[in-house]
Amino acid sequence: MRKLFITLMILLLCHNSLMANIESIDVLELQRRLESQTEKIFLLDVRSKKEHQSGHIKNSINIPHDLLIKDIDLIGEYKNELLVVYCRSGVRAQLVIDKLLENDFNHIIDINGDMLAWIESDLPIEKD
DSSP states (O other), X not given: OHHHHHHHHHHHHHHHHHHTTEEEEOHHHHHHHHHHXXXXXXXXXXXXXXXXXXXXXTTOEXXXXXXXXXXXXXXXXXXXSEEXXXXXXXXXXXXXXXXXHHTTOOEEEEETTHHHHHHHTTOOOBOO
């Protein structure tokens, strides 16, 4: 029983240390922070190229999630930058966030509701 307790505590501590690197915010907070320009934010759209072209957050870079998962070094230069990772609903973004955490990326923002919430809140999008 004691071994089980110790194992569970270790897992909980590891999980909490990983979670400490992620900030979860809503789209209105993200928009406020982007408009304030008080911090450098790297916007990473992990949807497909076609989805990105149909509408994305201004100044976001599009690298599809499957490419990033295969080669996280594609964004290695941003390891110490503030990264906002988003997709359509959050599933693909979470896969990328997990990979980022595994590779010691330090500052990650996860948007609650991702692009669906951005559009629903009637925030501005750009189209290619």
